[in-house]
Amino acid sequence: MAVAVEAQGNLLRLAGYSGHDVPEDDLLRACVHCGMCLPSCPTYRLTGQEMSSPRGRLWLMKSVADGRLDLLDPIFDEQMYQCLNCRACEAVCPSGVHYGPLVEAARSQLEQHRPRPFWQRAVRGLAMGWLFGETKRLRALVGGLRFYQRTRLDRAVRRTGVLRLLRMEELEAMLPPVARRALVPGRERWTADDGGRSVRLFNGCVMGTVFADTNRAAARVVARNGAAVDLPVGQQCCGALHVHAGMMDEARTLARRNIDAFEASGDDPVVVTAAGCGAALKEYGYLLKDDPDYADRGARFSARVRDVTEYLAEGDLVPPPRAVRRTVTYQEPCHLVHAQRISTQPRKLLRAVRGLTLIEMKESSLCCGSAGVYNLIRKEMADDLGDRKARHAIETTATEVITANPGCAMQLRASLGRNGSTAHVRHVVELLDEAYGGPRTKPAVGGESRR
Amino acid sequence: MNRTSLVERLEGILGPGGVFHRPSDLLVYEYDGSVDGAVDTALPAAVTLPTTTEQVAAIVRLAHEAGLPVTARGAGTGLSGGAVAQQGGIIVSLTRMDRIVEIDRADRTALVEPGVINLELSETTLPQGYFFAPDPSSQRACTIGGNVAENSGGPHCLKYGVTTNHVLGLEVVLPDGRIVWTGGHADGGPGYDLTAAMVGSEGMLGIVTKALVRLTPAPEATLVLLAAFGDVDAASHATSRVIGAGIVPAALELMDALTIQAVEPAYHAGYPLDAGAVLLIEIDGVVEDVRALGEEIAAICREAGATEVRSATAQAERDLLWKGRKMALAAMGRLAPNYYLHDTVVPRSKLPATLHRVDEISRHFDLPIANVFHAGDGNLHPLMLFDRRRAGDVERVLEASKEILHYCVEVGGALSGEHGIGTEKRDYVTLVYSADDLAAMAGIKNSFDPAGCFNPEKLFPKGYMCGEVRALRAQAMAQKLGIYAF
Numbered sequence: 001m002a003v004a005v006e007a008q009g010n011l012l013r014l015a016g017y018s019g020h021d022v023p024e025d026d027l028l029r030a031c032v033h034c035g036m037c038l039p040s041c042p043t044y045r046l047t048g049q050e051m052s053s054p055r056g057r058l059w060l061m062k063s064v065a066d067g068r069l070d071l072l073d074p075i076f077d078e079q080m081y082q083c084l085n086c087r088a089c090e091a092v093c094p095s096g097v098h099y100g101p102l103v104e105a106a107r108s109q110l111e112q113h114r115p116r117p118f119w120q121r122a123v124r125g126l127a128m129g130w131l132f133g134e135t136k137r138l139r140a141l142v143g144g145l146r147f148y149q150r151t152r153l154d155r156a157v158r159r160t161g162v163l164r165l166l167r168m169e170e171l172e173a174m175l176p177p178v179a180r181r182a183l184v185p186g187r188e189r190w191t192a193d194d195g196g197r198s199v200r201l202f203n204g205c206v207m208g209t210v211f212a213d214t215n216r217a218a219a220r221v222v223a224r225n226g227a228a229v230d231l232p233v234g235q236q237c238c239g240a241l242h243v244h245a246g247m248m249d250e251a252r253t254l255a256r257r258n259i260d261a262f263e264a265s266g267d268d269p270v271v272v273t274a275a276g277c278g279a280a281l282k283e284y285g286y287l288l289k290d291d292p293d294y295a296d297r298g299a300r301f302s303a304r305v306r307d308v309t310e311y312l313a314e315g316d317l318v319p320p321p322r323a324v325r326r327t328v329t330y331q332e333p334c335h336l337v338h339a340q341r342i343s344t345q346p347r348k349l350l351r352a353v354r355g356l357t358l359i360e361m362k363e364s365s366l367c368c369g370s371a372g373v374y375n376l377i378r379k380e381m382a383d384d385l386g387d388r389k390a391r392h393a394i395e396t397t398a399t400e401v402i403t404a405n406p407g408c409a410m411q412l413r414a415s416l417g418r419n420g421s422t423a424h425v426r427h428v429v430e431l432l433d434e435a436y437g438g439p440r441t442k443p444a445v446g447g448e449s450r451r
Numbered sequence: 452m453n454r455t456s457l458v459e460r461l462e463g464i465l466g467p468g469g470v471f472h473r474p475s476d477l478l479v480y481e482y483d484g485s486v487d488g489a490v491d492t493a494l495p496a497a498v499t500l501p502t503t504t505e506q507v508a509a510i511v512r513l514a515h516e517a518g519l520p521v522t523a524r525g526a527g528t529g530l531s532g533g534a535v536a537q538q539g540g541i542i543v544s545l546t547r548m549d550r551i552v553e554i555d556r557a558d559r560t561a562l563v564e565p566g567v568i569n570l571e572l573s574e575t576t577l578p579q580g581y582f583f584a585p586d587p588s589s590q591r592a593c594t595i596g597g598n599v600a601e602n603s604g605g606p607h608c609l610k611y612g613v614t615t616n617h618v619l620g621l622e623v624v625l626p627d628g629r630i631v632w633t634g635g636h637a638d639g640g641p642g643y644d645l646t647a648a649m650v651g652s653e654g655m656l657g658i659v660t661k662a663l664v665r666l667t668p669a670p671e672a673t674l675v676l677l678a679a680f681g682d683v684d685a686a687s688h689a690t691s692r693v694i695g696a697g698i699v700p701a702a703l704e705l706m707d708a709l710t711i712q713a714v715e716p717a718y719h720a721g722y723p724l725d726a727g728a729v730l731l732i733e734i735d736g737v738v739e740d741v742r743a744l745g746e747e748i749a750a751i752c753r754e755a756g757a758t759e760v761r762s763a764t765a766q767a768e769r770d771l772l773w774k775g776r777k778m779a780l781a782a783m784g785r786l787a788p789n790y791y792l793h794d795t796v797v798p799r800s801k802l803p804a805t806l807h808r809v810d811e812i813s814r815h816f817d818l819p820i821a822n823v824f825h826a827g828d829g830n831l832h833p834l835m836l837f838d839r840r841r842a843g844d845v846e847r848v849l850e851a852s853k854e855i856l857h858y859c860v861e862v863g864g865a866l867s868g869e870h871g872i873g874t875e876k877r878d879y880v881t882l883v884y885s886a887d888d889l890a891a892m893a894g895i896k897n898s899f900d901p902a903g904c905f906n907p908e909k910l911f912p913k914g915y916m917c918g919e920v921r922a923l924r925a926q927a928m929a930q931k932l933g934i935y936a937f
């Protein structure tokens with residue numbers, strides 16, 4: 001890649017890509033510019049403009065590679081980050097373009113070359129590197145959050161208006177009641193009724209803390225279906241947030257630690273409850289492809305990863321004994337349906353629940369606007385998508401919106417609330433767990449049985 | 452008018468969110484779906500995204516006043532460079548005019564804005580038992596405006612006809628900015644059929660801002676047959692026999708081995724990987740007829756040497772069989788970085804011979820050519836696979852193209868079945884049209900767009916319009932002034 005560096009005023013101008021994580025030429029050239037992806041792209045649907053389409057973004061990436069567009073041109077930054085990385089384009093592309101890795105590399109280029117004010121770097125480093133770099137720290141923070149919710153401090157704070165001032169109102173509206181106790185690897189285990197199979201649960205950062213009870217529900221359901229569940233010690237956040245933000249080094253560090261943590265458990269399936277984490281874990285092989293020590297191990301690890309709905313739908317589900325008489329609708333997380341192409345499995349599970357009525361919503365696979373931390377940085381676009389999603393969900397008259405990813409759950413919660421709906425948002429496994437009888441039917445070894 | 456004041460006035464019409472003019476914002480409007488073929492890119496001076504007919508008219512009036520070229524753009528899936536602003540000027544992108552205004556069930560019509568996506572119109576009306584029949588393979592992305600401008604067809608046009616058979620009336624912004632309606636609910640009507648003139652005019656006569664289209668009742672039953680053959684020859688003979696037996700299937704498509712290799716691994720549509728060619732035949736109608744015809748066609752295929760004949764009636768199964776076909780063009784990206792395809796039509800009886808010739812050309816130029824096409828109406832799509840970066844590839848593609856086009860015209864065929872001429876095939880039109888034919892068309896162009904500002908550099912051979920239009924304009928002027936110079 002030719003790099004022409006030219007000083008223009010005080011600004012350093014770079015032509016082409018340089019450094020690590022360059023959008024791969026072969027991947028870029030797989031695009032034949034047919035435009036079949038356009039209608040699937042949420043940002044194109046909202047704006048009708050070519051630069052906000054997958055084909056447009058790929059053209060911009062190619063233009064930078066060809067030296068026709070400056071890497072630091074505002075449109076490049078704008079479009080690489082306006083993209084939700086929802087991968088809807090990838091799922092429909094007839095030519096098999098791997099869009100995700102391309103946009104992630106493009107973002108990494110921006111991270112490497114874009115001058116950022118010192119304070120921004122510091123905040124990003126602190127939030128993404130320090131906080132998510134070690135699960136213990138996040139657990140401590142979430143513990144604080146729970147204290148804040150439990151003590152009703154939240155109401156008092158809301159009254160002061162300080163949240164609005166700090167622009168944290170939306171963040172707060174999204175946050176569900178935090179689980180009573182975080183799920184800590186090594187402390188809880190679930191035994192199966194029969195069979196010698198075992199499954200390793202990937203805990204995740206947000207899932208293991210805010211949504212710890214969802215993970216417990218997943219473990220109970222898996223155990224009911226004949227596999228013992230435990231959580232290998234030493235596992236960390238999956239690094240998806242980092243990959244999406246172009247912070248590849250941080251992501252690779254986390255990936256290596258996770259591979260280490262899970263290696264002792266041989267070939268046992270690694271079951272994941274968050275679609276976003278699952279997609280990232282399944283791509284460790286690619287993420288570490290240039291690391292001689294970890295390339296193969298990464299690929300082997302990735303091959304073990306299963307979304308929990310994927311895992312459960314692979315076999316015959318033990319029929320859940322209880323009927324759940326309720327009307328629900330299913331919202332497909334992008335990183336489940338598009339990145340992992342898992343779409344029939346969650347529905348199969350829901351259909352296994354007696355009494356449940358599943359009404360499909362319109363555009364169930366169009367991004368809800370959550371997209372990692374997108375809804376915090378690009379509120380307007382995210383709100384438009386969230387409102388669109390909420391309207392479709394409300395149309396179905398469902399009293400529960402079922403999904404399979406924490407980001408979606410939070411975004412849906414806020415969007416439904418904003419649109420006047422009282423529908424609850426739950427994970428597929430929570431509903432299944434209810435149909436199996438919930439926590440009391442399946443005592444766990446360790447933490448859960450201590451309650 | 453300088454650039455700054457042009458932008459200012461455009462923003463006055465559309466607001467700042469409706470105009471792009473920074474050079475880096477224009478980059479993504481330099482191409483359309485043909486960019487990987489042999490078509491040049493070009494940058495416009497500005498891109499506009501109107502939301503109403505009045506805005507379109509105001510933009511056009513401004514362009515008219517400034518003497519700037521205007522190019523309409525839908526989804527940009529066109530395969531002949533139609534939406535590329537060859538002489539710069541203003542692009543009018545109609546993607547934000549995407550409302551289905553009205554569905555009239557009694558009259559079986561829909562009034563739509565031009566940016567409505569083809570498939571979404573059918574998806575909206577299907578629950579009520581109707582669909583929009585023209586189904587280009589690009590239907591999940593392309594717009595009704597683009598369909599009208601290219602007179603697009605698709606697999607099912609064998610039975611149902613192409614776009615022109617389904618457009619009843621159009622609201623059009625003319626090149627001087629006037630807004631007119633052509634046609635209407637009633638078929639026919641006295642006077643010139645201006646709707647027919649607009650359909651297939653490649654954005655050169657006016658910008659469609661609303662279309663009144665016909666909806667077709669969904670058939671009671673549908674059956675798709677997949678017949679596999681040892682080679683393309685056998686498949687094309689089978690095609691001739693089916694049509695020769697007086698059967699009109701809803702669709703009859705042929706895919707060769709190379710196409711199957713691109714599509715099957717991606718879509719698992721169920722095409723046998725060892726087949727030399729497959730036919731996809733759809734029949735629809737009332738239940739009994741469909742069953743009887745299905746059996747008849749299957750028998751004909753077996754007689755013609757089919758190694759396997761399968762049928763699908765369930766919606767999901769049929770969709771899967773079709774998905775592979777509809778995604779075939781773009782799936783070629785899996786076999787080579789670039790493709791370039793033609794869209795020639797030959798008399799059905801000449802299909803086997805034409806395919807032979809294509810095969811010879813492929814070997815002669817050492818250029819893989821995949822065939823996937825509307826066999827039922829003899830509309831070929833030879834797809835040349837190449838790599839733009841490899842020295843000599845583009846030249847070989849162009850040479851091979853010339854040979855294919857020449858051959859097809861020689862056997863009595865046409866240059867384009869459905870993709871239009873655009874810039875891509877403009878230099879070949881003299882193969883099929885005489886000087887007088889072209890002059891007649893130029894006359895129509897001239898009466899709509901005397902300044903030649905609407906989508907210039909399309910359809911007519913390079914250099915043709917400038918001289919010709921000037922001559923016609925001089926003639927008009929002379930007549931007006933009462934001077935009969937010639």
Ligand SMILES: Cc1cc2nc3c(=O)[nH]c(=O)nc-3n(C[C@H](O)[C@H](O)[C@H](O)COP(=O)(O)OP(=O)(O)OC[C@H]3O[C@@H](n4cnc5c(N)ncnc54)[C@H](O)[C@@H]3O)c2cc1C
Binds near residue numbers: 596780906
């Ligand atoms: C994978 C693939 C498969 C395809 N398969 C088929 C097929 O089976 N059959 C077929 O016929 N075509 C096919 N095409 C070609 C293309 O999709 C059609 O020509 C389609 O109708 C173009 O629609 P569009 O909205 O993308 O128009 P664009 O490409 O944006 O424009 C096409 C032309 O229409 C003009 N135009 C657009 N909107 C308007 C308007 N409102 N008023 C006036 N002029 C306008 C433009 O100026 C241009 O000349 C295929 C293309 C691809 C990429």
Ligand code: SF4
Binds near residue numbers: 037089095
């Ligand atoms: S569908 Fe694939 S090949 Fe076609 S434009 Fe989109 S990314 Fe490119």
Ligand code: SF4
Binds near residue numbers: 041054088099
């Ligand atoms: S990842 Fe999603 S938002 Fe980004 S280009 Fe693809 S479809 Fe559009």
